[in-house]
Amino acid sequence: MPTTARKIASFPLAVKMVMIDLDGTLIDTVPDLAAAANRMLADLDRPAWGIEHYRAWIGNGVPRFVKRALTGEMQAEPDAALNERGLALFRQHYGEAVSNLSRPYPGVVEALEQLTDQGYALACITNKAEVFTLPLLKNLELHKYFKLVLSGDSLPKQKPDPLPLQHACRHFGIDAAHGVLVGDSSNDVHAARAAGMPVICVTYGYNHGHDIRQSLPDAVVDSLMEIPQYLKLYA
Ligand SMILES: O=C(O)COP(=O)(O)O
Numbered sequence: 001m002p003t004t005a006r007k008i009a010s011f012p013l014a015v016k017m018v019m020i021d022l023d024g025t026l027i028d029t030v031p032d033l034a035a036a037a038n039r040m041l042a043d044l045d046r047p048a049w050g051i052e053h054y055r056a057w058i059g060n061g062v063p064r065f066v067k068r069a070l071t072g073e074m075q076a077e078p079d080a081a082l083n084e085r086g087l088a089l090f091r092q093h094y095g096e097a098v099s100n101l102s103r104p105y106p107g108v109v110e111a112l113e114q115l116t117d118q119g120y121a122l123a124c125i126t127n128k129a130e131v132f133t134l135p136l137l138k139n140l141e142l143h144k145y146f147k148l149v150l151s152g153d154s155l156p157k158q159k160p161d162p163l164p165l166q167h168a169c170r171h172f173g174i175d176a177a178h179g180v181l182v183g184d185s186s187n188d189v190h191a192a193r194a195a196g197m198p199v200i201c202v203t204y205g206y207n208h209g210h211d212i213r214q215s216l217p218d219a220v221v222d223s224l225m226e227i228p229q230y231l232k233l234y235a
């Protein structure tokens with residue numbers, strides 16, 4: 001077998017743990033993120049961006065999201081003083097309205113119920129800062145499904161680094177082969193590949209404005225309701 005070939009996952013995957021991304025996978029968070037960022041820009045006397053810009057800017061954590069809103073570019077560095085003010089204003093505005101408009105995507109609650117009933121350990125692995133992740137999950141009553149929640153600042157590195165996925169494996173005492181990540185972006189695919197884990201992606205998420213199929217996840221689904229059929233419980 002050629003050593004360069006990517007191992008193709010065979011379904012159903014025998015797993016114990018299902019890790020699920022937050023923004024763009026569990027919850028449509030862009031309306032509250034956009035509102036908070038536009039409030040920050042108004043405070044700074046700068047023009048607002050439309051929601052489509054914000055959709056493409058989600059996925060690499062809050063500090064990078066704020067830099068994108070300040071510069072209009074994916075990787076640019078704003079003036080340091082402006083960035084510091086912007087980040088503080090964004091944190092204030094988003095903290096005040098983290099779940100005003102954000103809602104779970106259709107099928108999410110049903111899928112979490114089903115996966116829980118079937119005996120999978122569920123973990124939420126997001127690049128969102130913990131100060132926002134936990135209230136958002138609690139306010140939308142999703143927190144109760146997750147035995148572990150890892151945010152973008154819970155560990156020294158975030159996705160696309162494999163560290164959060166490896167940490168979750170250690171937490172549950174399982175091998176990488178017995179976990180699966182469900183996400184919406186290339187960060188999720190890269191993190192899973194680096195951890196040696198299968199990855200299933202949703203078609204409805206953000207992924208920086210690109211089609212997630214280009215990142216070659218093991219499977220794509222239109223709803224989390226489709227996830228159970230790809231899995232069997234590893235005993
Ligand atoms: O960019 C963020 O803040 C979070 O993104 P994620 O939940 O998709 O990892």
Ligand SMILES: [Mg+2]
Pocket residue numbers: 021022023024025059183184185205
């Ligand atoms: Mg995401």
